Amino acid sequence: MSKMTDISWDEFSALSLADKRPYLARPEGDGMPYHTLFAQQFDRELLERLCALANRIRFINKSKEGALYLKNVLAHKRAMLYFSQPSSRTFLSHLAACQILGITTGEVRDAATSSEFKGESREDSIRTFSSYFDMIIMRSPEQGLAEKMAWELSNSSRPIPILNAGSGKDQHPTQALLDIYTLIRSFEKKGGVDGRTVVFCGDLKRGRTVRSLSYLLTNFRDVKQIFVAPDELQVPGDVTAILREKGVKYEVAGDLKAAVKVADAVYMTRIQDEWDNAKGESAKIDTSRFKFGAEELALLGKDGVIMHPLPRRDEIAVCCDRDPRAMYWRQMRNGMWIRAALIASVFGFEKSIMDCGY
Ligand code: NCD
Numbered sequence: 511m512s513k514m515t516d517i518s519w520d521e522f523s524a525l526s527l528a529d530k531r532p533y534l535a536r537p538e539g540d541g542m543p544y545h546t547l548f549a550q551q552f553d554r555e556l557l558e559r560l561c562a563l564a565n566r567i568r569f570i571n572k573s574k575e576g577a578l579y580l581k582n583v584l585a586h587k588r589a590m591l592y593f594s595q596p597s598s599r600t601f602l603s604h605l606a607a608c609q610i611l612g613i614t615t616g617e618v619r620d621a622a623t624s625s626e627f628k629g630e631s632r633e634d635s636i637r638t639f640s641s642y643f644d645m646i647i648m649r650s651p652e653q654g655l656a657e658k659m660a661w662e663l664s665n666s667s668r669p670i671p672i673l674n675a676g677s678g679k680d681q682h683p684t685q686a687l688l689d690i691y692t693l694i695r696s697f698e699k700k701g702g703v704d705g706r707t708v709v710f711c712g713d714l715k716r717g718r719t720v721r722s723l724s725y726l727l728t729n730f731r732d733v734k735q736i737f738v739a740p741d742e743l744q745v746p747g748d749v750t751a752i753l754r755e756k757g758v759k760y761e762v763a764g765d766l767k768a769a770v771k772v773a774d775a776v777y778m779t780r781i782q783d784e785w786d787n788a789k790g791e792s793a794k795i796d797t798s799r800f801k802f803g804a805e806e807l808a809l810l811g812k813d814g815v816i817m818h819p820l821p822r823r824d825e826i827a828v829c830c831d832r833d834p835r836a837m838y839w840r841q842m843r844n845g846m847w848i849r850a851a852l853i854a855s856v857f858g859f860e861k862s863i864m865d866c867g868y
Contacts, residue, residue: 511537514664522661523654534660542855545660546673548681549722554729561691563851563860564844569868571610576868580850583859585612590643592636593619593675594626595651599820599842600675600685604647607849611859616643633662640668645856653678671856679716679785684852685819686722688845692837693775695844696815704731709769711738711800712779712825713792714745719819720779724749727758734759736769742795743781766800770809778802778818778825803827810835817841 512532514522522533527550534545542559543551552560570576589608593601601619608615618624618635626635632652636659639646646663648656656674663669676682693703708727714720714737724745727733735753737745737760744762753760763769770776783792802816807830810816818826818838830836854863 511539513537514661514669519658519661523657530657536856536858538858540858540860542858542860543852544671544856545656545664546671546683546852546856547657547660547677548674549683549686549725551683552687552726552729557687557690557694557726557729559860560687560848560851560855561694563855563864564691564847566864567610567850567854568847570863570866573868577610579866579868580610580863581612583611583854583863584608584857587611587644587857588614588616588642589645589647589853590639591615591617591619592639592646592648592650593617594621594632595649595676597649597676599845600649600682603688603842603845604673604675604684604849604853606846607853610846610850611854613645613853633659637662637666640666640670643670645671645673645853647673647675649674649676651678653680673853673856676718678718679782680718681722682718682819683722684845684849685719686726687852688841688848689719689723689777689817689819690726691844691848692817692841693815695840696837697774697813700813703727703733705733706730706774707734707736707772709736709738709766709773709776710745710779711766711769711776711802712797713743713781714739714749714779715743716782716785717779717819720745720777721749723777725752728753728756732759734761736761736763736773738763738766738769739800740764740795740797743792743797764799766802767806767809770802770806770814773810773814775815775817776802776806776810778816778822780818780821780823780825801825801827802830804829807833807835 536544660672815837
């Protein structure tokens with residue numbers, strides 16, 4: 511058993527993501543994560559277990575009796591939602607997931623209202639939350655902060671789990687889980703996710719959802735990934751290096767229409783201009799050919815799906831919204847169920863929910 515208490519921060523941070531995985535797993539050995547930090551913690555078996563649990567929670571929640579049963583599952587736990595970057599869906603769906611399971615929540619969404627404003631470090635703030643709560647769900651502009659806190663807390667007297675709800679430009683593991691859940695449900699009765707072609711389009715350089723989802727897709731057989739973006743915003747080398755290492759087929763391309771013709775799923779993303787080095791930098795890039803509208807819709811196969819982590823600006827035309835292949839609204843709601851499944855699993859309630867009589 512690999513334990514965070516047996517390894518120094520320097521040793522831990524030098525490991526590859528795959529080698530970090532065992533340190534982040536639940537000590538009970540059921541394979542589920544204790545700290546959820548990046549997509550590399552999930553293999554296919556785990557993804558299928560989480561999706562099955564999400565389906566189960568979704569079903570149980572339909573009846574009042576079932577919903578009350580779920581509300582009791584984690585009624586003895588409290589979670590802190592610490593979001594020091596803007597968020598609508600990720601914040602609200604984690605909050606709703608906690609409510610489904612009966613978890614009481616606290617929140618800090620603006621560091622200006624906490625002691626960080628008085629000069630307290632983020633590390634100290636998070637350590638403070640751990641005194642009052644049983645889990646920290648956190649979003650931060652700082653890449654690696656969630657990981658550092660997971661190590662710190664594991665080596666403290668209150669070793670509570672950390673759930674990464676978005677770390678800088680780096681990873682967004684629970685978004686990737688909901689994206690996979692959406693793909694699995696979309697292709698459930700149509701032959702599954704294996705063998706599909708997924709097109710990523712938009713700001714692939716700075717979009718953390720792309721990095722996490724691209725990795726999760728490598729758990730499926732023969733899934734081809736096509737990256738469509740302006741040269742300045744193309745997929746980073748670390749993402750394609752993983753694909754090469756795993757023998758996954760991929761293409762780096764510039765023509766969205768050509769990619770849509772062969773796509774089973776098109777994953778649109780917004781330009782992440784909050785990361786611009788100079789003001790207005792992104793606005794100088796011609797992104798006009800990287801938008802999904804009526805013409806692209808006409809080229810998409812009848813079983814194809816259009817996805818977006820949201821928020822969107824104008825990457826998907828509003829005229830696509832009512833098309834049955836537009837999956838972005840469902841994706842949002844799927845996020846609540848899969849996050850409830852993950853949180854229940856982190857606390858060791860996977861089996862009891864799966865086996866309950868509802
Ligand atoms: C994404 C994010 O924050 O990384 N949004 C989300 O969590 N649904 C994508 C984005 O902001 O563009």
